[in-house]
Amino acid sequence: MKQRITVLLLAGLTAATPAYAAEPVTVSGDVSVKYEHDKADGEPSVSGGLYTLRLKGEADLGAGWGLYARLGAQYATKPLQADYNLDAYGESEKSVAALDQFGLTYKNEHSEYKLGRQELGVGTTALLYSRADSNIGKHAFVDGLTASGKVGATDLTAAIAREDNDGSQDNKVYAIRGGFRPNDSFNWGVTLGRYDDNANGDSNHWAVDGTYKQGKHSWTAEFAKSNRGSENRAYAASWNYGFNDKTTAYVTAFQVETNADMGQQSDFDNGNRGVHYGLTHQLGKADSLEVTYKDQKVISNGQNNASFEAVWTHSF
Numbered sequence: 001m002k003q004r005i006t007v008l009l010l011a012g013l014t015a016a017t018p019a020y021a022a023e024p025v026t027v028s029g030d031v032s033v034k035y036e037h038d039k040a041d042g043e044p045s046v047s048g049g050l051y052t053l054r055l056k057g058e059a060d061l062g063a064g065w066g067l068y069a070r071l072g073a074q075y076a077t078k079p080l081q082a083d084y085n086l087d088a089y090g091e092s093e094k095s096v097a098a099l100d101q102f103g104l105t106y107k108n109e110h111s112e113y114k115l116g117r118q119e120l121g122v123g124t125t126a127l128l129y130s131r132a133d134s135n136i137g138k139h140a141f142v143d144g145l146t147a148s149g150k151v152g153a154t155d156l157t158a159a160i161a162r163e164d165n166d167g168s169q170d171n172k173v174y175a176i177r178g179g180f181r182p183n184d185s186f187n188w189g190v191t192l193g194r195y196d197d198n199a200n201g202d203s204n205h206w207a208v209d210g211t212y213k214q215g216k217h218s219w220t221a222e223f224a225k226s227n228r229g230s231e232n233r234a235y236a237a238s239w240n241y242g243f244n245d246k247t248t249a250y251v252t253a254f255q256v257e258t259n260a261d262m263g264q265q266s267d268f269d270n271g272n273r274g275v276h277y278g279l280t281h282q283l284g285k286a287d288s289l290e291v292t293y294k295d296q297k298v299i300s301n302g303q304n305n306a307s308f309e310a311v312w313t314h315s316f
Contacts, residue, residue: 029055029070032313036081040305048078052136056101066105068116072136073097084137088166096137111149117141120161122175122193124209125222125236126267127256129173129193131163139166142173155179155189163263171263172196186212191224195262203228205262216242228259236268246282251275257299272296272305288313 034050052074059067075095076082084096103116120142122129131141144161158176165171172195179189188210196202207224221237238252255273256266264270274296281289292309 025057025059027055027057028316029053030313030315032311034309034311036307036309038081038305038307041303046078046081048076048081050077050081050083051075052083054133054136064107066107068101068103068105068114069099070101071097072100074136083135083140085135085139085166088139089137098137100135100137101141111147113145113147115145117143117164118146120144120146120159120173121267122159122173122177122205122262123191123207123222123224124177124189124211125220125238125252127222127224127234127236127254127261128191128205128207129175129195129262129265130267131265132267139164144173153180155181169198171198173262185214186210193262197263200263203259203262224260226260230259231257232259233257234260234266234268248280250278250280252278255299269296271299273299283312286315288315 030053032050032052034052035047036050037045037047039045052072054070054072056068056070061067073096074082074084076084077094079086079091079094084093086093089096101117101119103114103118105115106113118141119133119135120129120131126132135141142161142163144159146157146159146161148155148157150156156176156178159173161173163169163171163173173193174196175191175193177189177191179187181187188208191205191207191209193205193207194202195205204227205224207222209220209222211218211220218240219238220240222235224234226232234254234256236252236254238250240248240250242248253275254268256268256270258264258271260266261270274294276292276294278290278292283289290309290311290313294307294309296305297303298305
């Protein structure tokens with residue numbers, strides 16, 4: 001199966017790559033196994049497994065230009081826990097596979113650009129918006145242009161994108177962040193964004209963030225707000241501690257009100273507040289383990305919901 005997927009991806013890139021490409025196609029990716037247990041007040045607990053393959057091919061066209069494509073595949077024992085779009089595949093679909101990212105890249109000494117279908121996060125903690133790289137399959141990402149670089153002493157990232165949704169509601173996302181580093185221990189930034197929602201009206205957003213590092217500790221905080229009339233604030237605050245080069249622990253507190261993020265697509269659950277506890281450990285050069293416990297409450301009614309996740313990943 002893995003060989004067949006590799007051949008398909010390479011064939012797609014080869015067809016799109018001119019004969020004068022400076023380097024052959026390179027292939028990288030990872031496979032992962034995830035156990036997840038979810039529970040919520042008034043509902044039965046759900047436990048399931050996710051088996052995921054992400055395979056990426058990159059072709060160097062020379063002079064800083066390149067092509068990329070990714071194939072994502074996943075099998076979910078419980079589809080409601082899956083990382084693919086159930087609106088696109090159906091709530092009973094247990095396995096999917098798709099060429100879910102593809103496009104053109106350009107890099108030079110000072111900046112990088114990506115044009116095509118890709119993941120996107122807005123805000124340092126993705127507090128405002130997230131279509132993460134962990135998503136799988138069709139109608140799970142955005143189409144557009146993202147850029148990162150440096151202008152003087154300011155680090156800039158920007159995005160102009162349209163959502164690839166199931167159906168005709170392809171909303172638009174605009175964002176820019178300026179980051180500033182007064183010293184090696186501290187950096188802070190400001191994010192401005194706009195979300196053009198075809199169904200619910202447009203909204204403007206802003207966020208401020210800061211990160212401070214001292215020894216093995218680091219602290220990151222972000223606060224966001226929209227121009228919606230009510231329930232328009234969000235925050236995330238995280239502490240990380242690196243025991244050594246292999247093991248890191250983190251604790252993140254958050255709250256995302258209903259109208260605070262872009263299209264209710266924060267990396268944290270919209271309409272919830274709570275704390276996430278996590279531990280990551282590098283098992284070897286290519287293998288890692290992450291364990292996460294999420295303890296949350298629905299803001300509007302105080303109902304508890306929690307999940308435990310354990311993920312083993314092998315990269316290649």
